[in-house]
Amino acid sequence: MERRVVFAGWLCPAVLLVPQMAVTIVFFFWPAAQAFNESLRRGDAFGLTTHFAGVANFAALFASPNYLASFWITAVFSASVAVLALAPGLLLAVMADRVVRGAALYKTVLLIPYAIAPAIAGVLWMFLFNPSIGVLAALLRWLGIDWNYFLDAPQAIMLVILAAAWKQVSYNFLFFLAGLQAIPPSLVEASAIDGASPRRRFWTIVFPLLTPTTFFLLVVNIVYAFFDTFGVIHNVTQGGPGQSTEILVYKVWYDGIVGLDLGGSSAQSVILMAIVIALTAIQFRFIERRVHYA
Amino acid sequence: MRSTMLAAVMAAVFMAMAGPTEAQPIELQWWHAMTAVNGDRINQIAADFNKSQSEYKVVPVFKGSYAETMTAAIAAYRAGHAPAIVQIYDVGTATMMAAKGAIKPVYQLMADAGETFDPNSYLPAVTGYYSTSDGKLLSLPFNSSTAVVYWNKDDFKKAGLDPNKPPKTWPETFALAKKLRAGGVKCGFTTAWVFWTQIANFSAWHNISMGTLDNGIGGPGAVLEMNNPRVVRHVANLAKAEKDGSFSYAGRSTEPESSFLNGDCGMIQDSSAAYGLFKKGLKSQFGVTELPYYPDVKGAPQNSIIGGASLWVMGGKSAAEYKGVAKFFTYLSSIPVQVKWHEDTGYLPITKAAYAATKASGFYDKNPGTEVALLQLTHKPPTANSRGYRFGNMVQISDIIAEDLESAFAGKESAKAAMDDAIRRGNALLRQFQANTQ
Amino acid sequence: MVSAPRSAIVPHAILIAGLVIVLFPIFVAFVAASHTLPEILNAPMSLVPGPHFLSNTIEALYAGTVKTSGTPVARMLFNSAVMALAIAIGKIAISLPSAYAVVFFRFPLRRTCFWAIFVTLMLPVEVRIMPTYRIAADLSLINSYAGLTLPLIASATATLLFRQFFLTIPDELVEAAKIDGAGPWRFLVDTVVPLSKTNIAALFVILFIYGWNQYLWPLLVTDTPAMTTIVIGMRQMIGNGDAETEWQLIMATAILAILPPTAVVVLMQRWFVKGLVEAEK
Numbered sequence A: 001m002e003r004r005v006v007f008a009g010w011l012c013p014a015v016l017l018v019p020q021m022a023v024t025i026v027f028f029f030w031p032a033a034q035a036f037n038e039s040l041r042r043g044d045a046f047g048l049t050t051h052f053a054g055v056a057n058f059a060a061l062f063a064s065p066n067y068l069a070s071f072w073i074t075a076v077f078s079a080s081v082a083v084l085a086l087a088p089g090l091l092l093a094v095m096a097d098r099v100v101r102g103a104a105l106y107k108t109v110l111l112i113p114y115a116i117a118p119a120i121a122g123v124l125w126m127f128l129f130n131p132s133i134g135v136l137a138a139l140l141r142w143l144g145i146d147w148n149y150f151l152d153a154p155q156a157i158m159l160v161i162l163a164a165a166w167k168q169v170s171y172n173f174l175f176f177l178a179g180l181q182a183i184p185p186s187l188v189e190a191s192a193i194d195g196a197s198p199r200r201r202f203w204t205i206v207f208p209l210l211t212p213t214t215f216f217l218l219v220v221n222i223v224y225a226f227f228d229t230f231g232v233i234h235n236v237t238q239g240g241p242g243q244s245t246e247i248l249v250y251k252v253w254y255d256g257i258v259g260l261d262l263g264g265s266s267a268q269s270v271i272l273m274a275i276v277i278a279l280t281a282i283q284f285r286f287i288e289r290r291v292h293y294a
Numbered sequence B: 001m002r003s004t005m006l007a008a009v010m011a012a013v014f015m016a017m018a019g020p021t022e023a024q025p026i027e028l029q030w031w032h033a034m035t036a037v038n039g040d041r042i043n044q045i046a047a048d049f050n051k052s053q054s055e056y057k058v059v060p061v062f063k064g065s066y067a068e069t070m071t072a073a074i075a076a077y078r079a080g081h082a083p084a085i086v087q088i089y090d091v092g093t094a095t096m097m098a099a100k101g102a103i104k105p106v107y108q109l110m111a112d113a114g115e116t117f118d119p120n121s122y123l124p125a126v127t128g129y130y131s132t133s134d135g136k137l138l139s140l141p142f143n144s145s146t147a148v149v150y151w152n153k154d155d156f157k158k159a160g161l162d163p164n165k166p167p168k169t170w171p172e173t174f175a176l177a178k179k180l181r182a183g184g185v186k187c188g189f190t191t192a193w194v195f196w197t198q199i200a201n202f203s204a205w206h207n208i209s210m211g212t213l214d215n216g217i218g219g220p221g222a223v224l225e226m227n228n229p230r231v232v233r234h235v236a237n238l239a240k241a242e243k244d245g246s247f248s249y250a251g252r253s254t255e256p257e258s259s260f261l262n263g264d265c266g267m268i269q270d271s272s273a274a275y276g277l278f279k280k281g282l283k284s285q286f287g288v289t290e291l292p293y294y295p296d297v298k299g300a301p302q303n304s305i306i307g308g309a310s311l312w313v314m315g316g317k318s319a320a321e322y323k324g325v326a327k328f329f330t331y332l333s334s335i336p337v338q339v340k341w342h343e344d345t346g347y348l349p350i351t352k353a354a355y356a357a358t359k360a361s362g363f364y365d366k367n368p369g370t371e372v373a374l375l376q377l378t379h380k381p382p383t384a385n386s387r388g389y390r391f392g393n394m395v396q397i398s399d400i401i402a403e404d405l406e407s408a409f410a411g412k413e414s415a416k417a418a419m420d421d422a423i424r425r426g427n428a429l430l431r432q433f434q435a436n437t438q
Numbered sequence C: 001m002v003s004a005p006r007s008a009i010v011p012h013a014i015l016i017a018g019l020v021i022v023l024f025p026i027f028v029a030f031v032a033a034s035h036t037l038p039e040i041l042n043a044p045m046s047l048v049p050g051p052h053f054l055s056n057t058i059e060a061l062y063a064g065t066v067k068t069s070g071t072p073v074a075r076m077l078f079n080s081a082v083m084a085l086a087i088a089i090g091k092i093a094i095s096l097p098s099a100y101a102v103v104f105f106r107f108p109l110r111r112t113c114f115w116a117i118f119v120t121l122m123l124p125v126e127v128r129i130m131p132t133y134r135i136a137a138d139l140s141l142i143n144s145y146a147g148l149t150l151p152l153i154a155s156a157t158a159t160l161l162f163r164q165f166f167l168t169i170p171d172e173l174v175e176a177a178k179i180d181g182a183g184p185w186r187f188l189v190d191t192v193v194p195l196s197k198t199n200i201a202a203l204f205v206i207l208f209i210y211g212w213n214q215y216l217w218p219l220l221v222t223d224t225p226a227m228t229t230i231v232i233g234m235r236q237m238i239g240n241g242d243a244e245t246e247w248q249l250i251m252a253t254a255i256l257a258i259l260p261p262t263a264v265v266v267l268m269q270r271w272f273v274k275g276l277v278e279a280e281k
Helices: A011-039 A056-063 A065-098 A103-115 A118-129 A135-142 A153-181 A185-193 A198-228 A230-236 A248-258 A262-293 B002-018 B036-052 B066-078 B090-098 B106-113 B124-130 B153-158 B170-182 B194-205 B229-244 B257-261 B272-281 B319-333 B335-345 B352-360 B372-377 B394-409 B415-437 C005-033 C037-041 C053-063 C073-104 C110-119 C125-138 C145-153 C157-167 C171-179 C184-195 C197-212 C216-221 C230-238 C247-267 C269-280
Strands: A041-043 A050-052 B026-032 B056-062 B085-089 B140-152 B187-191 B265-271 B286-289 B306-314
Touching: A011 A041, A011 A262, A011 C073, A011 C110, A011 C125, A011 C145, A041 A262, A041 B415, A056 A065, A056 A262, A065 A103, A065 A153, A065 A198, A065 A248, A065 C005, A103 A153, A103 C005, A103 C247, A103 C269, A118 A135, A118 A153, A118 A230, A118 C005, A118 C230, A118 C247, A153 A198, A153 A230, A153 C005, A185 A198, A198 A230, A198 A248, A198 A262, A230 A248, A230 C230, A248 A262, A248 B066, A248 B394, A248 C125, A262 C110, A262 C125, B026 B036, B026 B066, B026 B319, B036 B056, B036 B319, B036 B335, B056 B319, B066 B085, B066 B090, B066 B306, B066 C125, B066 C216, B085 B090, B090 B124, B090 B306, B090 B394, B090 B415, B106 B319, B124 B140, B124 B306, B140 B153, B140 B194, B140 B272, B140 B319, B140 B372, B153 B265, B170 B187, B170 B229, B170 B265, B187 B194, B187 B257, B194 B229, B194 B265, B194 B394, B229 B394, B229 B415, B257 B265, B257 B272, B265 B272, B272 B286, B272 B335, B306 B319, B319 B335, B335 B352, B394 B415, C005 C053, C005 C247, C037 C247, C053 C073, C053 C247, C073 C110, C073 C145, C073 C157, C073 C184, C073 C197, C073 C230, C073 C247, C110 C157, C125 C145, C125 C216, C145 C197, C145 C216, C157 C197, C171 C184, C184 C197, C197 C247, C197 C269, C216 C230, C230 C247, C247 C269
Parallel strands: B026 B056, B026 B085, B187 B265
Antiparallel strands: A041 A050, B085 B306, B140 B265, B140 B286, B140 B306
16 A cells, blocks of 8 residues: 655655665664574584584474474464464453453453563463462362363463463453454344344354454464463473473574574574564565455 | 653663673672572672672672573673673583583682682582592582481371381381371372482482482583483382372472472472471471482482582683682681571581581581581482482483483372483483584 | 344453452452551451552652652653653664665665664563663763663664555555655655554554563663662562561552553554554454
């Protein structure tokens, strides 16, 4: 989408663009280029002896079952977080759209998790489920469930998914609610007169109209699960038990910062960048189209 | 309103950008990972040293966890911003050692600065870990501890056991743990730092090799061999105990301590430096005893090994700065500083004289259990299997082993399969380290 | 509304369940912050608030916890506030002009500039942390508020949101300005900025929260306790260490860490919701 009417000249926009471009080049492109360069090299942590290694770092990654496992874990984790954050977000939005009394209060409270850092959300949930002191862990044990996420991989995965999704429900709720409120009441009323039940009305009229919002949120949630959940993993499981919660971004950080394997970590950075750029491109096309037809 | 807020921010930004102003003495940054009492002691040591002379000023800076401190130091070195002194955990030793030029070995530092330095005055069980194979000290041992067993006497009483009879061997440990469970204690025993207590110290205590070339101290070509039958049998026993609930795994590092602190677990294998924590936090009576062993393993018990961290001197500093560091290290090794550090923090003294002085003061009699670590470390003269270990990429390797132990404890893999996997992945990392540092 | 009042029970029940799920972890944190450590360790902890909330909060605020070597949380709150404000204001200050340039002009390399900004949209700091640190060190930005904020100001979110909004400004307004003889600067200051007020307010909220919630970058770029932000402080309090984990102080700190961004979201809710939803749609 482009404007039809614009101003002339190039000096003025150049001046306006300088600060943003300067910061972007210095703090994004330069480091990204360095990461790319580093991904083709191998060396010790101190950078005393490095040598060109071609694609050896990439080859080693794709030959490593652990890296491939990390892809799979990331996929399961992201999909689960997206679903678990989207479905309650939609349900709550539909309900909030129906009530009149207390609507403002519901909306305000449901927004709160948006303000909480993923890292802190992770700490809150870890505290609830800590096997030795957690309140909900005690409840689970009372119910006869052997709760120890330090050892039980499915439990650990569930816990990080829960913590990550909890924080994101707010965001989805907000967008679904806005989407619902933008639907002309006449459409729904017409179908109500036809005698369709509320459930039927929702699935045949309302939900299809929400598809663009849903798709947009799906991409946002996947990106969120890919990157912003680093703090959740870092604070709750550190990737364990085994490597069962080691998502890609955690592995990049771990191999680079803890493992000091700069080449391998940089190669992972480059792969992640490629994924991000692909996701961004998909989203961009989508946003553009929506603006057109909105 | 908005403009005042903005003004406040701008003022703060400019103040920060102005940076630090003049400093008369030569400033020596000391990055560390110590908190609580230990952090307080570090600040005090630096303050006392700064007061004792006017040429140098040691500035301790807390940098987060061990891993974060090490990474920060390496990143800072690469950026030309390294501190003079950095505290590096035991598993980072091989990485630091391999970084010739990026570090200044302590023996060389002391010689260059003309400081009197007698390697023989140090405790060999402690300094051996941080020396070359021909005995040259590379980094100054700072906070060292070894693995010991703590037992909760009230839990023992509750289960009808003799509160003054802790287990001596592994079979006794497993049997007592079962009895504790039967007697209503939630968990028999747990272990902190699972790799360090159950593999590294286990191997040294039983005089079993962890890897070729004297556990890697002989060179970077070492191959891990922690999948030997004795280790595998031990892991299998732990997995069996985890299944019946007498052993309860609760995390890779210090997480299990909370299960001992709240009385859930009757025993914990943990660092000797956790003594102060338990003394302060545990409501019940507790005791400290030596690590258990398998009586059928010949030569066991041998001696345990240390863990903790040492102080490395970074390369590329001026001669004047190195002189200051050397003076500071001499101060740090002096008897009063060492005795106070040992008594306040539970970490081991690094010199023979400090050990003797502590003993003479009657500290060990007044605080029963605090000498166990030293007795255990000096139990027998160290062998090639019990001097320590030094493998490249050890940070990841210890995580890998912890991961595979978790799989074995969870019953996902047999002990043998888990250790084979750990060794396979660990050796791949060793070869990578070898290739990267040559 | 279509639904009759009698059917409102189900929505209320579901919404109340939603509130419980949202508030329960925060409530438990609050309760833990009101107990002593032995009461927390003696699991399961009582869910009835104890009498120590104020004393724990004050202790955290002014004395910190053992694991942060006594850096008081008040100092961390100040650092977080400076960082969040500088990021929010800085991002708006650089992205509004650049979005304006991209939307209201045609010049060589316009698409390139736009894409250059755009691809940075979701490139998280985690994946380029080591080289970024080296650059920050080269520019002497370690341990300064400039170092904490500048590398994070470079992100495309704000530019994109402004761009989306600018595209909806009617052409007639631009034409009218041109007829009045107003140049691009006048149009920016007199028309575009006032029209963008809601968006600026919404972005301020989003970016304030983004800034407040950072921690991996602050961890690396600052190395003195005086520069610790509250999210890092939390991390240090629960991180592996040789001291006990003081849950009562950690939870008091968690409440303190949650309060400012929550207050910003709740108090500025109206603009925030409007701006966020309109801009990203």
